[in-house]
Amino acid sequence: MTNLMEIEHVSMIYGPLKALSDISLSIPKGQWLAIMGPSGSGKTTLMNIMGCLDTQSEGELTLDGMVLGKLGPEGLTAIRREAIGLIFQQFHLVGYLTALENVMVAQYYHSMVDESEALEALDRVGLAERADHLPSQLSGGEQQRVCIARALINHPKLILADEPTGNLDEANERMVMDILHKLHQAGSTIVVVTHAPEVAEHADRVIVLEHGRLISDTLTKGNGQGEGNAKAVGKAVDADKPEVEEDPSIQEAAPA
Amino acid sequence: MIGSRSNRGFLMRMLLSSLLRRRSRLLVALVGIAIGATVLLGLVALCHDIPKQLSQEFRSYGANMVFVRAGGVGRLSMGQLEAVRAALPRTGLVGLTPFRYESVRSHMVPYTAVGTSFEDVRKTSPYWKVEGGWPTDEEGILIGEDVAMATGLAPGSPMALDGRNSEQTRYDKEMRVAGVVSTGGVEDGFIFMGLKAMEDMTGEAGVLDLAEASLMGADEGGGLAAISGNVRKAAPGVDARIVTRVSQSEDRVLSKLTSLLYLVTFVVLSLTMICVATTMMTVVLERRREIGLKKALGAENSRVAREFLAEGLLLGVIGGLLGSILGLLFARLVSESVFGRPMAPGLHLIPITILASAIVAVVACLLPVSRAVDVEPAVVLKGE
Ligand SMILES: Nc1ncnc2c1ncn2[C@@H]1O[C@H](COP(=O)(O)OP(=O)(O)OP(=O)(O)O)[C@@H](O)[C@H]1O
Ligand SMILES: [Mg+2]
Numbered sequence: 001m002t003n004l005m006e007i008e009h010v011s012m013i014y015g016p017l018k019a020l021s022d023i024s025l026s027i028p029k030g031q032w033l034a035i036m037g038p039s040g041s042g043k044t045t046l047m048n049i050m051g052c053l054d055t056q057s058e059g060e061l062t063l064d065g066m067v068l069g070k071l072g073p074e075g076l077t078a079i080r081r082e083a084i085g086l087i088f089q090q091f092h093l094v095g096y097l098t099a100l101e102n103v104m105v106a107q108y109y110h111s112m113v114d115e116s117e118a119l120e121a122l123d124r125v126g127l128a129e130r131a132d133h134l135p136s137q138l139s140g141g142e143q144q145r146v147c148i149a150r151a152l153i154n155h156p157k158l159i160l161a162d163e164p165t166g167n168l169d170e171a172n173e174r175m176v177m178d179i180l181h182k183l184h185q186a187g188s189t190i191v192v193v194t195h196a197p198e199v200a201e202h203a204d205r206v207i208v209l210e211h212g213r214l215i216s217d218t219l220t221k222g223n224g225q226g227e228g229n230a231k232a233v234g235k236a237v238d239a240d241k242p243e244v245e246e247d248p249s250i251q252e253a254a255p256a
Numbered sequence: 257m258i259g260s261r262s263n264r265g266f267l268m269r270m271l272l273s274s275l276l277r278r279r280s281r282l283l284v285a286l287v288g289i290a291i292g293a294t295v296l297l298g299l300v301a302l303c304h305d306i307p308k309q310l311s312q313e314f315r316s317y318g319a320n321m322v323f324v325r326a327g328g329v330g331r332l333s334m335g336q337l338e339a340v341r342a343a344l345p346r347t348g349l350v351g352l353t354p355f356r357y358e359s360v361r362s363h364m365v366p367y368t369a370v371g372t373s374f375e376d377v378r379k380t381s382p383y384w385k386v387e388g389g390w391p392t393d394e395e396g397i398l399i400g401e402d403v404a405m406a407t408g409l410a411p412g413s414p415m416a417l418d419g420r421n422s423e424q425t426r427y428d429k430e431m432r433v434a435g436v437v438s439t440g441g442v443e444d445g446f447i448f449m450g451l452k453a454m455e456d457m458t459g460e461a462g463v464l465d466l467a468e469a470s471l472m473g474a475d476e477g478g479g480l481a482a483i484s485g486n487v488r489k490a491a492p493g494v495d496a497r498i499v500t501r502v503s504q505s506e507d508r509v510l511s512k513l514t515s516l517l518y519l520v521t522f523v524v525l526s527l528t529m530i531c532v533a534t535t536m537m538t539v540v541l542e543r544r545r546e547i548g549l550k551k552a553l554g555a556e557n558s559r560v561a562r563e564f565l566a567e568g569l570l571l572g573v574i575g576g577l578l579g580s581i582l583g584l585l586f587a588r589l590v591s592e593s594v595f596g597r598p599m600a601p602g603l604h605l606i607p608i609t610i611l612a613s614a615i616v617a618v619v620a621c622l623l624p625v626s627r628a629v630d631v632e633p634a635v636v637l638k639g640e
Contacts, residue, residue, distance in 0.1 A: 044638065051632040053552060074556060081554020094639055096277035097270065104266060109555040113266040134277070150553075174347045 004029045004189045006158060008144070010059030012212070019045045020212045027158075032190045034200035037209035038081045043193045044151035044162055046209065050191060051160045052076040053083050061123050064157055073193065081110050085151030091143040093135040099146045100131040103153050110154040121149040125179055142171025148179055157171070159183065177202055272568050275574075285535040286575050289613050292528025293579020296587055297609040299521040301587035306589040310452060319353070319380050319468030319499055321480060323487065326495040331356075331463040340467060345483065350470035351379030353479040354451055357465050358458060360419040362447075367403060369417065369447045371454030373462070374398075378589045380470040385442070387411065388435030394453045397432035402434045411435050415445070421458045429457045488547035489614025525616075533620035540564060540624040547628050548636035557629040564617055576610035583609065 005027040006232070012020035020042045026032055034183075035043045048054035049061065052068060055076070061068040071079065080086075093102045103118040122128050124143035135143050144164060151159055158164060165173040182200065184190055192203060200206050201220065208216035275282055281501060323340050325332055341352050353376035360369040374390055379476060388411025409415055411433055418428035431449065440445055455461040471483065484496035540547075550560050584602065591599035 040258055048634045051552075053637075054632075063462065077551065077554055077556055080552060084554075086552055088637060090637075092552075094546055094549065096273050098273075101266075101273065104551070105270070108266050108270075109550065109553050109559070112263050114262075126531065180472050 002029050003027060004031075004064055006048070006060075006062040008060045008062075009063060010046075010049060010056045012042070012049065012054075013057040018212050020049075020141070020209075020250075023059070023209075023212075023214050025207065025214065025217075027189060027191070029189055030184075030187050031205060032203045033192070034203035034206045035191065035209065036195070036197075036200055036206060040175065040194075040247045041209040042212040047160055047162050047193050047213075048094045050158070051156070053084055053086075054077045055154055057203035082154070083157040085159040086157075087144070087147050087151045087159065087164045089163035089166040091135070091140075091147045091167075092133065093143055093146055095135055097141075098132050098134055099127060099138065099149075102135070102146055103150045106150045106153045118153060120148070121153045124152070124182075125149045126175070139176060141168050144168060144172065144176055148176065152183070157189065159188055159190045161190070163195070163198055164192060165194070165196065173199070263400060267563065267566070270563070274567060275570060277597070282571065283538065285532065285539055285571055285617075286578070287571055288528070288531045288535050289575025289579040289617055290582065291390075292532060292616065293576045294432040294611045295524045295610050296528065296612060297580050297583030297596050297602075298523065298590070299517060299585040300390040300522060301584065301599065301605055301607075302519040302590060303521060304602060305587070305591060305599045306513065306517065307596040313446040319470045321469045321471060321484060322343055322497045322499055323469070323491075324465070324495050324497065326488075326493050328495075331465055332467065332494065334462045334464070336491050336494050337464065337467055340469075340494055340496070342489055343483075343487045343490035344471070345521055348472040351376045351473055352469045353377045353380045354464045354467045356452065356454060356463065356607055358419060360416050360417045360447070362407065365406070367417075367447050368445065369449060369454065371420075371449055371451040373451055377448075381439070383439065385438045387438070388433070391434040391448075393448065394450060394456070395430075395433045396434045396450075397453075398437045398448040399433055400448075401436055401438040401445060402444045403510035404433075409433050415447075417457070419458070423460075425459060427457055427459060432555045440450055467556045483608060498592050525612075529616050529620060533623070536568060536617070536620045537624040540621065540628045541545055544628055544631050545636045548631050548633040549632070551629075552637060561625050561629045564628075565621055568625075569614055572614035573610055575604075575617065576613030578615075579607040579613060580609045629631050 003026040005025075006028075007023055007025040009180055011018060012021060023046060035046065037043050045054070049056050052063075055069070063079065066079070067111045068076065068079065080237065093099075094105060097105065099119055099122060100115070100243055105116060106115045106250075107113045119128060119131055122131050125148055127142060127145055127149065128136060130142060130211055138146065143162070144167070148164075151161075159180075164180075168176065177199065180190060180192070190203075192199065196202050204219055204220060206216070206218045257423070264620050323332065323337075337352075344352065344562055353373055354371075356371040358369045358371070360367055377384070378390070386398065396635075397415065399415070404410065409414070413431055413433045415433055417426065418426065420426055425426055431453075435446065439581055451464070471480065480498045487494060487496040547564075551557070584605075587602070588599050
């Protein structure tokens with residue numbers, strides 16, 4: 001049983017503020033992990049560290065056997081390029097490029113552009129028809145789906161989504177969750193930060209942060225690799241009544 | 257390599273999309289560069305052209321050679337004038353104007369009357385300002401501004417002249433004032449009439465006191481000296497003197513004017529640079545999030561920087577091209593309205609201008625871009 005990511009005693013310190021303190025976490029390949037917690041609890045900070053957009057103050061991170069702390073900025077850039085797919089709450093599409101070109105930008109920085117493959121990715125998120133539209137001509141939900149297509153195009157090992165449905169209505173949220181489900185079924189490892197329990201309940205596993213500490217870690221269902229026992233999501237994500245769950249993936253990480 | 261080629265194609269597609277779809281923003285930068293290029297090319301073209309134009313203008317500013325009787329005493333004959341004319345080079349001769357001076361009186365007041373050829377004097381002294389009109393017949397005269405002031409005569413007035421010739425024979429004649437001439441020089445105190453009219457009036461023909469020639473394309477150094485030598489040989493008894501005063505001041509004024517123009521060009525260029533740099537700074541800063549996004553997608557700093565510089569380069573080339581065309585039109589307009597002559601089209605200046613604006617645009621991008629690519633993607637992507 002392999003873990004895609006190992007997070008060992010990671011802390012993030014901003015001056016007097018400890019945005020993350022001593023987080024240890026293992027994410028098995030193919031797992032869908034939801035990160036919950038109140039605003040300011042460090043969710044985005046953790047996600048940025050996982051996505052190599054930021055470097056932790058303390059602790060160590062391993063992605064697919066690679067120790068990230070040893071890499072310089074250029075090395076981290078390369079990891080982002082090769083292994084990470086990012087989905088943002090604010091979509092962050094390039095305004096002067098069409099949907100198709102926005103997907104191709106990711107190909108361009110990764111290796112080489114392939115228009116038909118980019119079109120296929122848009123088709124997978126149901127936007128083949130709108131390939132030539134500019135972001136301003138797309139709805140929020142459509143923009144988010146372009147953002148997902150862009151995140152997928154290079155077949156990343158890890159898909160990170162920070163509040164991917166935060167700006168979307170229910171119908172679009174459902175559509176985005178469906179796409180994530182398909183990715184999950186196809187074996188992708190997904191980490192989603194969310195405030196919404198109905199988004200978190202799609203995940204295999206939910207962790208809750210509060211004041212930068214991991215206060216709850218719950219397996220909600222089998223993560224497809226036969227470990228852990230499902231717990232009721234509603235209970236686990238309630239940050240007001242933290243209950244730290246012992247999870248096999250945490251125990252795996254601890255002794256190292 | 258197909259891969260890199262199609263990637264290059266995509267880069268071009270991105271750059272053009274950025275230029276075409278972000279029109280309003282980039283228009284500012286483009287207009288800035290184009291105006292800079294316009295002024296730059298316009299001024300350089302004028303710097304190039306004005307000395308030529310002015311020296312043409314100056315050449316026609318009066319005579320640069322004067323012919324008098326050798327030894328300084330006595331008069332010239334008409335035969336000598338024709339000998340001089342024959343000895344002067346055909347090309348470059350703007351005009352050869354005879355002058356004959358006589359003392360006359362009008363209502364007891366003495367004046368100097370000058371007999372000349374109005375046709376030639378208009379060529380060799382183009383700076384004469386004439387109010388009224390040039391004389392068209394034998395009775396017509398021009399009076400200097402001071403004479404007009406003293407006598408109260410105006411164009412159209414009759415003017416009675418009398419005097420004695422060299423044989424002490426009295427003569428008098430009524431002339432008519434055609435115009436009032438002002439030059440700011442001695443001419444303002446003279447009365448001008450046709451040489452023929454003066455000969456008729458005095459009863460003495462075939463003599464004159466001096467002649468002036470205006471020669472284009474000959475300078476003091478070699479040309480004029482050689483010409484003056486030729487004239488002395490061909491017309492015995494004639495002294496051909498080079499008038500140096502005008503030529504020297506001409507050179508001085510020209511070099512001052514040219515350095516002034518270059519100074520203005522330099523100032524304009526610096527201002528353009530600052531303006532473009534500021535615009536670029538805004539354009540690049542506005543796109544910090546885009547830069548952050550590209551970095552988040554795995555683009556290295558150097559790659560993002562190169563793309564922005566390429567965009568600046570494209571902007572500079574397009575702006576330079578636009579500016580070159582406008583600049584040539586501008587220079588032509590100035591040349592036509594100031595000198596009344598079209599300027600030689602300085603087409604060779606176009607590539608230089610494009611190159612200059614491309615360099616200015618890229619240099620102006622360097623600082624903002626090098627700063628902007630240092631943004632932390634996590635920070636810029638977080639903001640709403
Ligand atoms: N660059 C930074 N400099 C200083 N403090 C920071 C920085 N980034 C985050 N913080 C602080 O770290 C803490 C955690 O921030 P983080 O963005 O991770 O919260 P979050 O859980 O994502 O909140 P939200 O749900 O509102 O997005 C906050 O108190 C925030 O103010
Ligand atoms: Mg957040």
